[in-house]
Amino acid sequence: MTLPYVLRLICLCAAAFFLVHAALGLLLRLAARPIIQFAHRMKPREATHFLLLVRFLPVAASSFVVLSICLPSYLWFESGATKENVGAGFVIAALLGALIWIASLLRVGRAVAAAGQLVRKWKESCTESKFPGVSPPVEILESDAPVLLLAGVLRPRLVLSSGVLRSLSPQQLHSALRHEEAHRASRDNFKRLLLLLSPEIFPFARSFDLMDEAWALFSEWAADDDASGSNPEQSLTLAESLVRVARMGAAPRPAPLCTSFIPPDQDLAARVNRLLLPSSFQSELWRRLRAIFAGTACTLLVLLTFVLSRPSALQSVHQLLERLSH
Amino acid sequence: MFRFWKMRGINQHEPVVSSPLGHLEKSVMEILWLRGESSVRDVADHLDRPLAYTTVMTTLDRLYKKGLLDRRKEDRAFLYSPRMTRDEFARARAGDLVAGFLAGPQPSRDLLVSCFLDAVGQHDVEMLGELEKKIRDQRKRLRRRGRQ
Numbered sequence: 001m002t003l004p005y006v007l008r009l010i011c012l013c014a015a016a017f018f019l020v021h022a023a024l025g026l027l028l029r030l031a032a033r034p035i036i037q038f039a040h041r042m043k044p045r046e047a048t049h050f051l052l053l054v055r056f057l058p059v060a061a062s063s064f065v066v067l068s069i070c071l072p073s074y075l076w077f078e079s080g081a082t083k084e085n086v087g088a089g090f091v092i093a094a095l096l097g098a099l100i101w102i103a104s105l106l107r108v109g110r111a112v113a114a115a116g117q118l119v120r121k122w123k124e125s126c127t128e129s130k131f132p133g134v135s136p137p138v139e140i141l142e143s144d145a146p147v148l149l150l151a152g153v154l155r156p157r158l159v160l161s162s163g164v165l166r167s168l169s170p171q172q173l174h175s176a177l178r179h180e181e182a183h184r185a186s187r188d189n190f191k192r193l194l195l196l197l198s199p200e201i202f203p204f205a206r207s208f209d210l211m212d213e214a215w216a217l218f219s220e221w222a223a224d225d226d227a228s229g230s231n232p233e234q235s236l237t238l239a240e241s242l243v244r245v246a247r248m249g250a251a252p253r254p255a256p257l258c259t260s261f262i263p264p265d266q267d268l269a270a271r272v273n274r275l276l277l278p279s280s281f282q283s284e285l286w287r288r289l290r291a292i293f294a295g296t297a298c299t300l301l302v303l304l305t306f307v308l309s310r311p312s313a314l315q316s317v318h319q320l321l322e323r324l325s326h
Numbered sequence: 327m328f329r330f331w332k333m334r335g336i337n338q339h340e341p342v343v344s345s346p347l348g349h350l351e352k353s354v355m356e357i358l359w360l361r362g363e364s365s366v367r368d369v370a371d372h373l374d375r376p377l378a379y380t381t382v383m384t385t386l387d388r389l390y391k392k393g394l395l396d397r398r399k400e401d402r403a404f405l406y407s408p409r410m411t412r413d414e415f416a417r418a419r420a421g422d423l424v425a426g427f428l429a430g431p432q433p434s435r436d437l438l439v440s441c442f443l444d445a446v447g448q449h450d451v452e453m454l455g456e457l458e459k460k461i462r463d464q465r466k467r468l469r470r471r472g473r474q
Contacts, residue, residue, distance in 0.1 A: 240458075268457075276461065
């Protein structure tokens with residue numbers, strides 16, 4: 001197949017992105033369980049940071065390779081006037097690269113539309129109310145369903161049903177709202193959006209479910225910790241409010257960009273037991289890992305500067321890419 | 327070919343897990359799951375009540391024909407061994423039961439689903455009760471510690 005200059009550049013970027021991303025994504029998928037076990041050795045908030053960082057490694061590394069190596073080497077050494085033949089494998093890799101991004105964008109589009117629809121619907125039927133100790137106003141939904149969640153990405157809103165309002169004591173309600181407030185403060189819905197946006201290994205196939213579920217679990221635990229503030233009395237009150245809301249029945253399944261007080265797929269007993277026996281362990285792991293990640297990033301930047309400063313190195317990269325495309 | 331299977335003691339009968347086992351059949355299966363390959367005499371010796379050799383032999387033969395046991399001849403006696411582990415047997419029975427309900431008319435399917443939901447609901451209620459008790463106990467412990 002013969003492709004003009006610009007189209008060849010686009011295909012090269014998409015194919016390189018797909019190949020690097022698929023290799024790293026498969027590695028990550030294989031190592032998901034040990035990584036999650038390792039995260040269990042950290043504090044929940046640190047575990048969420050760690051998992052998010054690891055989860056974005058494939059997309060970050062592949063974007064880095066495309067933007068810092070493929071693009072400059074092509075622009076520098078490829079002559080603009082020529083039309084060149086490319087191989088079928090190269091075109092397929094480029095198509096797959098484009099498709100994984102299209103699938104991600106579709107997923108995000110659907111999630112944003114569903115969240116927007118939900119917020120609009122609630123705006124019509126909710127009444128705004130202020131609660132002491134909770135900074136943004138809370139939307140009260142007239143319903144007996146056990147609804148207590150944080151909805152929206154840019155300006156997330158706390159939504160509470162009148163049923164929950166009636167069944168919780170003021171202390172329990174306060175701790176439950178502090179839990180959701182902790183989600184808001186750590187921008188968990190925005191992180192959910194980023195997880196949805198991050199491309200899969202292959203188009204339209206969920207590949208990082210384990211990591212995403214683990215992240216969701218740790219984000220709940222971290223919000224529990226923030227809400228209880230390591231105070232055993234407050235931990236117990238939060239545990240009581242969890243059980244009280246669970247007694248109201250199954251909560252409706254929240255939209256993808258909502259954070260529910262009791263997520264339907266998580267083990268409530270484990271969460272309550274954790275609140276009953278709060279641990280006070282201090283881990284240095286995250287600090288060390290941050291240093292390792294920062295060191296690796298600096299090394300990569302130095303390497304990149306070295307490569308870009310030597311045209312012969314970039315030329316070798318270009319020759320390699322040329323071979324790949326044919 | 328048939329002779330080969332016979333020599334290897336591999337049972338040609340499809341396992342029948344749908345029909346319930348009688349009391350003696352259950353006891354015999356338990357002994358075989360516990361001890362592994364055994365002769366009729368071994369099984370008879372390990373039963374909780376004394377039974378005639380021929381009764382045990384007939385029971386083992388019936389289980390063999392139901393496809394639940396394999397057997398091979400050693401000297402002049404048969405040695406019997408279970409074809410499935412206890413877990414595999416339990417799973418196969420449960421699967422068979424569910425498949426039977428699902429293949430039946432709509433009311434029997436609804437009945438199955440409703441039984442499952444009742445069981446899950448009951449489990450949830452019990453679990454929440456236990457959690458509430460744990461929270462109450464922990465609160466008492468905290469108060470006691472606060473007073474000291």
